[in-house]
Amino acid sequence: MARGRALTVATLGALSQLLSALAFAGFGGVALWLLSRPRARMAALMPSPRWLIVAAIASAIWCAALYRFAPGSSEAMVARSLRDLAMLGWLGATFWPARAPMPGPPRLILRLLVTICTIALAGGIAAHVQSATAGVWLSPALGVSGMIVAIGGLLIIDGAARRASAGLRMPVMAVAGGFAMLWAYELNVQLIGALTGKPASTLIHLIPAVALMIVPTFVLAAMDIGRERIRLSRSVATRTLVLLGAAAYLILIGLAGAVARLVGGDYGELAQGVFLIVALGAGGLLLLSARTRAWLAVMISKHFFEHRYDYRAEWMRFTATLAQGAKEDGSEDDRNLHRRVAKALAELTGSPGALLLLPDAQGAFRVAEQWHWPAGLEEGATLPLRSSFMLQESRHIVDLDAERRGAAPDGEGLAIPGWLLADTRAWVVVPVLHFQRMIAVAVLHRPPVSRPLDWEDLDVLRIAGQQAASYLAESQSLEALSEAKRFDEFNRRFAFIMHDIKNLASQLSLLARNAERHADKPEFRADMIGTLKISAGRLSDLLVRLSPRERRAVEAGRALVEPLLRDVAAEMRPRRALFVGCQAGLAAWGDAASIRQIVQHLAANAIDASPAGTPVQVVAVAQQGRARIDVIDQGAGMTRAFIRDELFKPFVSTKDGGFGLGAFEALGLAQAMGGSIEVASEPGKGSDFTLWLPLADTREDAGTGEPIGKVA
Template sequence: MAGGSALTVALAGLSEILSALALVAFAGVGLWLLARPRARMVALMPAPRWLAAAAAGTAIWCAALYVWAPGSSQALAVQALRDLAMLGWLRATFWSPAAPMSRPLRLILRLLVTISAAMLLIGGAAHWERGAGAAEWLGSALTISAMIVATGGLLLVDGAVRRASAGLRMPVMAVAGGFAMLWAYELNVQLIGALTDKPASTLIHLLPGVALLILPTFVVAAMDVGRERIRLSRTAAMRTLILIGAATYLVLIGLVGAVARLIGGDYGELAQGTFLIFALGCGGLLLLSARARAWLSVMISKHFFEHRYDYRAEWMRFTATLAQGDGEDDRNLHRRVAKALAELTGSPGALLMLPDALGAFRVAEQWHWPAGIGDEEATLSLRSSFMLQETRHIVDLDAERRGRPADEQDLAIPDWLLADARAWVVVPVLHFHRMIAVVVLHRPPVSRALDWEDLDVLRIAGQQAASYLAESQSQAALSEAKRFDEFNRRFAFIMHDIKNLASQLSLLASNAERHADKPAFRADMVETLKISSGRLSDLLVRLSPRERGRAAEAERTLVEPVLNAIAAEAKARRALFVGCQAGLAAWGDAGSIRQIVQHLVANAIDASPGDTAVQVIAVAEHGRARIDVIDQGSGMTRAFIRDELFKPFVSTKDGGFGLGAFEALQLAQAMGGSIEVASEPGKGSNFTLWLPLADAHADGAADNRIMKVANR
C-alpha cells in the first residue's frame, strides 16, 4: 500500500509539472497565432482564428488540470470549452457554403456542440453553487458526455479527412490528427474506467503529456512550412497495415482469454490454441502460396489505396529493368522489354513478337513463358497487326473469349492466342503510330479484369519500351548504313582513280595514232600500260572489304624512288621537275604516299598551261619530311581553299568527282601527316605534304623501348 501511495504521489507531481508546461506552451502558441499576419496565415490555414481559439481553449483546460487534477469534474467541465473550439475549427476548415456538410455530419456536429455547451454551463453553474459537493452527482454525467463528444469528434475528423483527401495539406492534416489523437486517448481512458468500475489513474495523470504531444501540430500550423501534401509510401502503408493486423490479433486473443476466464473451465487455453493454429495457418499459406499472396495484394490495393499502382516505385523499377542488366539473361533488350511489362501487372511471364520480312508478327523472345507454342502457329497475321496498329487497343483476351458486342470492331485476334488460356493481355508497342512489337502477358496467379488504370499504365509503359526498341533498331540500321557508306566511299575513291587511268589511257591511244611507228614511243607505251595495269590491280585490292588499313602498313619509305616512279608515269602528259634530298625517308605506307602525290601532280597538271613545268621537291624540315607540288596554273582563292577544296563531291572540273584532294588529306592524316596549301588566283598553287620523318620515328621508338626497359 505504501508503494502504491508513493507511485500515486509521484504521478500526481508529474501531472502537475506537465500541466504547467502545457499551459505555458499552448498559451504561447495561441498568442503567436494571433500575432501572425492574417493574410499569410489564411494562405496556409483556412481558419487561423479558430485555431488560435483551440490553442487558447487547450491552455485553459491545462490550467484546470493543474488546479483541480486530471479526471476531476471541474476539469471535465472546462474540457467542454476546449472541445467547442476544436469543433469550431473543424467546421470552419473542412466545410464552407460552397461545399456544405452532409446531413448526418451536420446533425452530429450540432449534437456535440449542444452537449459541450451544456457540460460547460451546467458544470460551471453546479460548481459555482455547490463547490466540491457537485462532483458527487455531476462526475458520471460529465464523463458520459465527454465520451460522446470524443466519439463524435473522431467521426467528424474521419469524415473531414476523407472529404478533403484530394487537396489535403500538411498543417491541416497535422492539426486534425492531433485532435483525433487527444480524443482517442480520452475515450480509451474513459472506456477502461467504465468497463472496470475503477478509474485508470495512471493514464488519467498522463493526459497533460498527451496534450504536449499534439503541441507540434499547432507549431507546424503557425509556421510557413508544410504546404505539400503528406502521402505515405506504399511500403510504409503496407507495413502499417501489417502492424495494425498484428495488434488486432493480440487484442482479440486478450479479449477471448478474458471472456474465457469469466466463463470458467479450460476454454481460455482452447481459445488461445485455436487462435495460434489459425495464425500459423494463415502465415504458412501466405508464405508458400503465390496465389494467396497475389490475392492479398489485390485486395489491399483495391480497398486501401486510391490507386492500384505506386507509380513512382513502378516507374523506377520499369526503367531500371529496361536499362542494361548485369545478368546473362538481362542483356537481351527484347527479353527485358517483355519482363518490364509483365512485372507491371504482376504477370509471371510474357511473349514478345516482332515483325518478319512480310510484315506478320512472330514470337521472337519470351520471359518465363512455359513451352507449348510452336513457331509456325505463334503468328499475328497482317490483318491482326494492321488492326492493332490502327486501333491501338490493349486487348483483354478474356473479354475477346466471351465475345464482343456487335457494334465493336473485330480485332482479328488469332485462334491460337484465344485458345491458350495462359494468354491474358495483348499490348501493342507503338512508336509514333508505328507498331514495332507486340507483347502478350501471361495470366497472373489471381486473374482480374482490366480497368482504366491498367490500360493507362500499359499504354504509357508500352510507349516507353517502344522508344528503347526503336533506338536499338536505329542503332542496328545505322551500323549497317555505316558499312554501306564505307563501301560507297571506297568505291567513290576507286572511281576517281579509274577516271584518271581512263584519261591517261585515252591520251596514250590518241598519241599512238601519230607516233606508233617510233620505237621510243612504243617502249614508253608498253611501260605506261604496265603501270596502268598494276594500278588497276591495286584498285581491285583496295575495293575489297578485307583490305587492311593504311596506317597499319606504315614503314620506312624512301621518298626519291616514289617520286621518280610518279614522274615516269606522268611523262606521257607532262615532264616533271623532281628534286629530292638524298636519302630522305618518310614513315608511312609507300602506296599511300604515292597515291597522295599522284593526286596532287594530276591536279597540278590539269591546272597548268601546257608549256609550264610542274615541280616536285622533297626535303627534310623541322624533323618532318616535306614534299611540295608546285604549279603555275590559275590558282585558287582563300575562300575556296577554306570552304570547298577538301570537301568531298565538290569539283571545279567538268565531270570531276571532287574526291582527289579529300582522299589525299584522309590518307595523309591516317599516316600522321597533313597537307597545306598556298595559292593565289593567277599565280599558281603550292601543295605541301608533311609526313613523319623515318629517322625521327625510329629514334622515338628506340626511346620508348629504353623507357620500358628502365621501368622494368
C-alpha cells in the same frame, strides 16, 4: 516496495504537472498569436479561423485544469468537455462549411456529441458548485461521456478525411490528425481502465504529453506553408499499414488476455497461443503463396489508395527497365530490348510473363520474344495481317476475357486469332504504337489474381505502350542508320576508286594516242610496257579496295622516300616528266603505299592545273624533325578562300568531269599517318602542296625502330 511505488507515483505526478504547464503555455501562446494575426490573412488560410482560436483557448483551459488538478480528476474531465466542444465545432466548420453542408448521418452524430459535451460541461460545473464531493459519482459519468465523444469524434474525423478536397491544406489535416491522436489515446486509457477494473495511472499522467505534441499543428495550420496537397508515398503508406496491423494484433492479444481474466479460468495462455498460431499461419501463407500476396496487394490498393498505381514509382521502374534492364542472375545488363519491353509492360500490371510480337516481311506479327512465358506456345503463333491492321486502326487494348465471353462490342472487327483466345493464360493484348504506326504487339500473361480491366489500367497501358514504342522505334532507327553507314562506306570507297579509275583511263588514253605516233620507237615501247604494268597493278589494288570487307589496315614503318618518288615519276612520264629531287637516304615514318598514293594525287592535280610544257617539281627534304615533300606547279593557282572552304571538300572540283576527291583522299591518308598537308598558292602564280610526315630517323632514335602499329 510501497515506498518505491509511492516515489514512482510522485515522480509521475511531477512530470505530469510540468508537461501540463508546458502545454498550457503552448496553447495560450498559440491563441494569443492567432488573435494578433490579421483576419483577412487567416480567412485566406482556412475556412474557420475563429473556431481554431476557440479550440486553442479551450485546450489551454483544459491544460490549466490538468496542472491545477490531477489528469484523471473530475475537474479535468469537465474542462475536457469544453475542449471537446471546441474541437467538434472546428471540425464541423472546417470540413463542412455553409457552401457544402454536412450530410445526414454525420450531422446527427455531431449534434449528439455536442449535446453530450454540453450536458457534461453544464452538469459538471453545477455539481462542483453545489457539492464538494461531486467527484465520487461524477467521474464515472464523465468517463463514459468522454468515451462516447472520443468514438464519435474519430468517426467525424474519418468522414472529414474522406470529405477533404485538394483545396484544403495539409496542415489543416494535421490539426485533425492531432485531435484524432488525442481522442484515440484517451479512448485507449478508458478502455484499459474498464477492462482491468482499475485506472491506468501511468497512461493517465501522460495525457499532457500527448496534448503538448499537438501544439505545433495549430501553428502550422495558421502559417503560409503547405498550400499544396501533400501525400505520403505508397511504400511509406504500406509500411504504416503493416505497423498498424502489428499494433492491432498486439492490442487483440491484450484484450483477449484481459477478457480471459475477467471470465475466470486459465484461458489467457490459450488465447495467446491461438493468436500466435493464427499469426504464424497468416505469415507463412503470405510468404509462400504468390497468389495470396497478389490478392492482398489488390485489396490494399483497392481500399486504401485513391489510384491503383503509384505512378511515380511505376514510371521510374518502367523507364529503368527499358533503358537498362538487369539480367535475372544480376551478372550484367540485358541487351535484348525486345525482352526488356515485354518485361516492363508485364511488371506494370503485375503479370508474371509476356509475349512480344514483331512484324515480318508480309506484315503479319509473329512472336519474336518472350519474358517468363511458360512453355506450350502454339507453333507459328501469329497475328494475321487483317487483325494487325484492325488493331492498328482502332488502337484498342483488348481484354481477352471479354473477347472470350463475347462481351467486347468490337471483337468481331478486331479478328483476334483462335490460338490467342484458346490460350487462357493470355490476358491482355497491347498494341505498341509509334505515331499511329504499330511496330509491336504485347500479350500479357494473366496475373495470379485475375481482375477485369478498368479505365486506369487502359490509360496506363496505352501510355506505357507509346513509351515502349519510342524505344523500339529508336532501336530500329539506329539499325537503319548503321546499315546506311555501311552503304555510305561502300559508296565512299567506290567514289575514291572511280576517281582512280578516271586517272588510269586518262593515262591509258594518252598512252594509246602516243602509241599511234611512236609505236615504232624502242624507247617508247619500253615506257609503254612499264606504264601498263603499273596500271595493271593499280587496277588490282582497286579491286582489293572494292572488296566488301573492312578496309585494309596498313603497316606504319620506315619508308624510303626516293624510290617512291621515282615510281611516281615513272608512272606520270606518259603525261609529263616530273623533276624529282630528294635528300639522300630520306626516310619517312608511315605506309609506303599510302605515301605513294598521296604523291600520285598531288602530282596528277599539279599536271592537270599546269599548262602544257610547264614543269612540275617534286622535292623531298628533312626539315624541323619531319619529312617534307613538296609538289610544285606553275599553273593557274588558287585563292585563299577556295583553299580554306572548298579544296579539301569531297565532290568539289574546278576541272571538267572531275570528282573532287584527290585532295580529300590525300589529306585523309596523311592525317591517318600522323602527317598533314599545307598549301601555298596565289592566282596566276602556281601552287605548292607540302606533305609533312614523321621522320623515320627521329622515331628510331626514340626507341621505336620497329613498326608501332597500324594506320587505318
